[in-house]
Amino acid sequence: MNRTFRAGLLATAMTLATSSFVAISAGVVTATAASAAAPSLNLANEQGMLWACNFNPFNPSDYPYSVGLTYETLDFVNTLQNAKVTPWLASSYVWSNANKTITFTIRNGVKWTDGQPLTAADVAYTFNLLKSNSALDLNALWSVLSSVSASGDKVTVNFKTSAVPYFYYIADQTPIVPQHIWSSIKNPVTFTDTNPVGSGGYIMNKCTPNNIQWKANPSYWQPTMAKVAVVNEPAFLSNNTCNEYLATGQSQWGSQFIPNIVSSYVNKKAGNSYWFAPVANVSLFPNNTVPGLNDPKVRQAISYGINRSLVSKIGEYGYEPPASQTGIVSPTFAAWKSSAATAAAGTSYDTAKVASILKADGYAKDSHGVWAKGGKELAFTLTTNGGYSDWIAAMQVVSQQLNAEGFKITLTPLAATTFYANLYAGKYQLAYNAESGGPTPFYELRQALYSKNSAPIGTAAASNWERFNSATVDALINSYGSTTSTATQHSILNKLQSAMVAQAPIIPVLEEVDWYQYNPTQFSNFPTAKNPYAQAGLYNEPDWGYVLDQLKPKA
Numbered sequence: 001m002n003r004t005f006r007a008g009l010l011a012t013a014m015t016l017a018t019s020s021f022v023a024i025s026a027g028v029v030t031a032t033a034a035s036a037a038a039p040s041l042n043l044a045n046e047q048g049m050l051w052a053c054n055f056n057p058f059n060p061s062d063y064p065y066s067v068g069l070t071y072e073t074l075d076f077v078n079t080l081q082n083a084k085v086t087p088w089l090a091s092s093y094v095w096s097n098a099n100k101t102i103t104f105t106i107r108n109g110v111k112w113t114d115g116q117p118l119t120a121a122d123v124a125y126t127f128n129l130l131k132s133n134s135a136l137d138l139n140a141l142w143s144v145l146s147s148v149s150a151s152g153d154k155v156t157v158n159f160k161t162s163a164v165p166y167f168y169y170i171a172d173q174t175p176i177v178p179q180h181i182w183s184s185i186k187n188p189v190t191f192t193d194t195n196p197v198g199s200g201g202y203i204m205n206k207c208t209p210n211n212i213q214w215k216a217n218p219s220y221w222q223p224t225m226a227k228v229a230v231v232n233e234p235a236f237l238s239n240n241t242c243n244e245y246l247a248t249g250q251s252q253w254g255s256q257f258i259p260n261i262v263s264s265y266v267n268k269k270a271g272n273s274y275w276f277a278p279v280a281n282v283s284l285f286p287n288n289t290v291p292g293l294n295d296p297k298v299r300q301a302i303s304y305g306i307n308r309s310l311v312s313k314i315g316e317y318g319y320e321p322p323a324s325q326t327g328i329v330s331p332t333f334a335a336w337k338s339s340a341a342t343a344a345a346g347t348s349y350d351t352a353k354v355a356s357i358l359k360a361d362g363y364a365k366d367s368h369g370v371w372a373k374g375g376k377e378l379a380f381t382l383t384t385n386g387g388y389s390d391w392i393a394a395m396q397v398v399s400q401q402l403n404a405e406g407f408k409i410t411l412t413p414l415a416a417t418t419f420y421a422n423l424y425a426g427k428y429q430l431a432y433n434a435e436s437g438g439p440t441p442f443y444e445l446r447q448a449l450y451s452k453n454s455a456p457i458g459t460a461a462a463s464n465w466e467r468f469n470s471a472t473v474d475a476l477i478n479s480y481g482s483t484t485s486t487a488t489q490h491s492i493l494n495k496l497q498s499a500m501v502a503q504a505p506i507i508p509v510l511e512e513v514d515w516y517q518y519n520p521t522q523f524s525n526f527p528t529a530k531n532p533y534a535q536a537g538l539y540n541e542p543d544w545g546y547v548l549d550q551l552k553p554k555a
Contacts, residue, residue, distance in 0.1 A: 039522045039523075039553055040228075040229065040230035040231065040232055041228045041230070041231045041232070041252055041253065041522075041523060041548075041551070042231075042232045042233075042234070042245075042250060042251045042252060042253075043231065043232065043233040043234075043251060043253055043254070043538055044234075044236075044242050044243075044245055044246040044251035044253070044254035044255070044256060044517075045233060045242075045254065045255045045256075045538040045539065046236035046237070046238065046239055046242035046256060046387065047235070047236070047387065047416055048236075048237055048238065048385055048386065048387015048388065048415070048416035049235065049237070049387065049415070049416040049417055050209035050210065050235045050237075051065075051207060051208070051209055051210070051211070051212055051233075051235050052209075053194060053207035053208070053209070053212070054192040054193060054194060055070065055192075055193045055194065055196040055204060056188075056191050056192060056193040057070075057071045057175040057177065057193070057196075058130070058133075058136035058138065058175075058188070058189075059189075059191075060138065060424065060460070060462055061420070062192075062193065064539055064541055065212060065233075066175070066193070066196055066198065066204070067175045067541040067542050067545065068200070068541045068542030068543060068544055068545020068546055068548075069200050069201060069202040069214065069231075069544065069545030069548050069549075070113075070196050070198035070200045070202060070203070070204060070214075070545070071175035071176065071177060071196070071198040071199070071200060072088055072089050072175065072176060072198065072199050072200045072542065072545070073088055073089065073171060073172050073173065073174060073175055073176065073542050074088060074089050074090040074093075074104055074123070074170070074171045074172075074174070074176065075087055075088050075089075075090055075093070075171035075172055076088050076172060076534075076542060076543075076546050077167075077168050077171060077172035077439060078532075078533060078534060079279070079437060079438055079439045079535060080277060080279075080532040080533075080534070080535060081532060081533070082439070083168070083439035083440075085171070086546075087107070088546075089106060089107055089110060089118065089123070089176055089199065090104040090105060090106055090107065090123075090155075090171070091105050091106070091107045091108075092104070092105045093105070093171070095164070097158075098162055099162040099163065099164050099484060100158060100159045100160075100161060100162055100163065101156060101157065101158050101159070102156075102157045102167065102170065103154055103155070103156050103157075104120075104123070104154070104155045104157070104171075105153055105154060106118070106119065106120040106123055106153050106154070106155060107221070108153065109221055110199055110221045111199070111219060111221065112178045112197050112198065112199055113197050113198060113199070113203050113217060113219070114178075114181075114197050115219075116178065116180055118176070118178070118199050119150075119153075120150035120151070120152065120153050120154060120155045121150045121179060122176060122177070122178055122179045123148075123150065123155045123176055124148050124149055124150035124155050125177075125179035125182070125183070126174065126175075126176045126177050126179075126182075127141070127145070127148035127157070127174065128148055129177070129182060129188060130142065130174075131145070131148075133188055133189055135189045135460075136188060136189060138462040138463075139169045139173055139174075139453070139462070140450065140452040140453050141166070141169055141170065141174070143452045144159050144160055144161070144163050144166055144478075144481055145157065145158070145159060145160070146158045146159060146160045157170060161478075161481070161482040162481075162482045162483065162484065163481045163482060164481075164483075164484050165440075165442060165480060165481050165489075166481050168438055168439055168443065172542065173542075175198075175542070176199070177198075178197055178198075181197055194207075199221070200217065200220070200226075200545055200549075201216060201217050201220045201222065201225055201226025201545070201548060201549045202214040202215065202216060202217060202226060202231060202545070202548060203215055203216075203217050205230075209235060210234060210235050211232055211233065211234045211235065212232070212233045213230065213231070213232050213233075214230070214231040214232075215229065215230055215231075216228060216229050216230075222549065225549040225550065226548065226549050227551070227552050227553060228523065228548060228551050228552075228553060229553070231548065233538075237387055238387055238389065239256060239257055239258075239387070239388065239389045239390070240389065242254075242256060243256055243258050243264065243265070246258075246265065246517055247264060247265045247268040247269065247272065248268060248269065249268075249269045249272075249519060249521075252518065252519045252521070252522055252523055253517070253518050253519075253523075253526070253536075253538065254515075254516075254517040254518070254538070255514075255515045255516055255517070255536075255537040255538040255539060256515055256517060257316065257319070257388070257389070257390040257515060258274075258517070259317055259390075260317065261274060261317075261319070261517075265517060269519065270521065271519040271520055271521040272517065272519050273517070273518055273519065273520070273528075274516060274517045274518070275514075275516050275518075275527070275528060275529050275536070276319055276320075276513035276514065276515065276516065277332070277513060277514045277516075277529070277532070277535070278320075278321065278329050278330070278331070278332050278511045278512070278513050278514075279329065279332065279437045279512060279513065279514050279535060280329060280434060280435060280436060280437035280444050280511075280512040281323045281327060281329060281434065281435070281444065281508035281509075281510070281511060281512055282320065282323070282391075282394075282432065282433070282434045282508075282509055282510045282511075282512045283323070283432070283433070283434065283435070283448075283506045283507055283508045283509055284302070284306075284382075284398070284430055284431070284432055284506065284507040284509055285423070285428075285430070285431045285432075285433060285465050285466045285506050285507075286299050286302065286429075286430055286466055286504075286505075286506070286507065287426060287428055287429050287430070287431075287466055287467065288466045288467050288468050288469075288505060289426065289457060289467050290380070290429050291376065292376065292378050292380070293380065293429065293430070295361065296502065296503040296504055296505075297357050297358070297360070297361040298358070298361070298378060299503070299504035299505070299507065300357055300502075300504045301353070301354045301357045301358050301361075301371075301405075302402060302407065302504070302507060303325050303348070303504050303507045304347075304348070304349065304350045304351070304353040304354050304357070305349075305351065305354045305401055305402050305405040305407065306348070306349060306398055306401055306402070306507070306509060307349045307397075307401055308322030308323060308348055308349065308509055308510065309322050309349070310397055310401075311394050311397045311398060311509055311510060312510055314393060314394070314397050315390055315391070315393040315394025315395075315396075315397055315510070316390055316394060316510060319513060320510040320511055320512065320513050321510065321511045322348065322509075322510060322511070323508035323509055323510050323511050324337075324342070324345065324348065324508060325345045325348060325500060325501050325504065325507065325508060326338060326341045326342055326345060326497040326500055326501060327441065327444065327445055327448070327496075327497060327500045327506075327508055328441050328493075328497060329437070329441065329444075329511050329512075330511070333440065333441045336440065336441050336490065336493050337497070338493070338494035338497040338498065340494065340498065341494060341497035341498045341500070341501050342497075344498065344501045344502070345501045351405060354405045354406070355406075358371050358378075358406075361373075363378070365406050368408075369406060370406055370407070370408045371406045371407060377408055378406075378407050378408065379407070379408035379409075379410075380407070380408070380409055380410070380429040380430050381409075381410045381412050381428070381429045381430065382395055382398070382399055382409050382410065382411050382412065382429070382430040382431070382432065383411075383412050383413070383414050383419055383422065383423075383428050383429075383430070383431050383432070384411075384413055384414070384419065384431065384432040384433070385413070385414070385416050385419050385420075385433075386413030386414050386415055386416070386419065387415075387416050391413075391432055392411075392413050394432070394509070394510070395411050395413075395432050396411060398432075398509065399411040409430070419431075421460075423465050424460040424461055424462075424465060425457070425458055425459065425460055425461075426455075426456075426457040426458065426461065426465065426467055427457070427458070431465065432509070433465070434512045435447040435448045435463055436463075437512075440489075440493075441493060442477075442480055442489070442492075442493060442496075445477075445493075445496050445500070446477050446480075447463040447464070448463065448464060448466075448468075448505070448506050449464065449468055449470070449473050449477065449496070449499070449500075449505060449506075450463075450464060450473075450474060450477050451464065451468070451469045451470070451473075451474050452474070454467050454468070454469070466505055466506055468503075468505035468506070470499065470503070470505075472499070473496065473499050476492050476495050476496055476499075477496075479492055480492045480493070514535050514536065514537040514540070515537055516536040516537050518536070521554070522553065522554055523551045523552065523553055523554065524551070524552045524554055525550050525551055525552055526547070526551065527547060533547075533550070534546050534547050534550075
């Protein structure tokens, strides 16, 4: 997968160019031709769409382009290094009140890019802004928060119950915005934020549908950081042209699926390197409100009808391993895997089980060879992002397999803007996409299964796009947040895995790796397997901004 942002992309519909490659704007060409002493950094992050040039950090379509490099968070939590915490806008924090309260000390001397000081009041305002506008609360923080207030340089965050696992969402996943600007915005939910004022190392300099350009913040509060003068992100509509741009060295940092990566990328230019760390799952999201798909037995049968090993081999050249219906990514989180849930899932590809499950559920094959009940066939449309060649190839395999098992699957790749708009609004039947992960498997499962993350059909949901709703699962998720006991957390995760197997609310197909290519010839200090200081995919926020802060141009 190339790149699904923490909550995906819900972009304003735009007319896409007929060419598969959007020509780079003159500004990018000029930047690329900069002197060797101050080279620009050009990114390769194909999203199958043109840029909308909106940077609202609380809009799922906008925040991937602003969180981390323009809008910063209180801390940086490294999900690849056992949730190691690095102070960012907060210089320190402390838990109290039986882990129901966090007090952050906000760093002195930080200024917004318009010169105004960043204060604790800005931080408290940001959290209360999410409370007043629930559509901005993408991680359902106020389902567990009771109050957030500021006094001097301190911000006190109070929870309804013990909530240590929610530190990640509070400290790492909530961008801080300036009160003096946002308090005057009439509708922050629809605010496009075309001229973002943040605290980060990079200022959005100019944006066109073809390219976004950032420049280093000359007054950045970390004077030894953010030393790349110019950063460009050209828009691409397909993998192929973006991969060529990356392989030939026009880009030094990419987040792409590249077929035959050694011959197509590594051997194309000296220094070309890559690192693919498994971090989450790429899954089928059955719309749990659609007749047929609202039946857990049908969803189970679909899961058993997918030969994940073949999907991995054909769709992703083996780069992304087969996933488990438990939802646990290995080897990254192998220690969390439930033996009971794994045993209950059995063989992931089992055609005999497809038939036995559906027959027991009252289905029989009709004259067309399609499973049906009451005259209604199990016929569904499967959609995915039409700009991702690997996803299309993977779903071609899946649709062929399911059709051979007696389902009637019609694969319909869509333009990125249409696909994500439909996905978020719940206007689809089967969709192939990915949720975000976190320091433990809990975070991905919470994104996918927590009902408070979802929304009614027709209203955009930040996650839980399948509209799964289970009071039992919600209670498990809430109970995880209220304990600091590792044993209890493992017990809760075991039960969530059992729910994944028994109800198949989503169907993990492949383990999502962090697509990441880099060439350190002009810039040093990229993350590597030996130095995994951040998730380096350009769709990871705030990680990509944190990485940009660390990069150094070579003399």
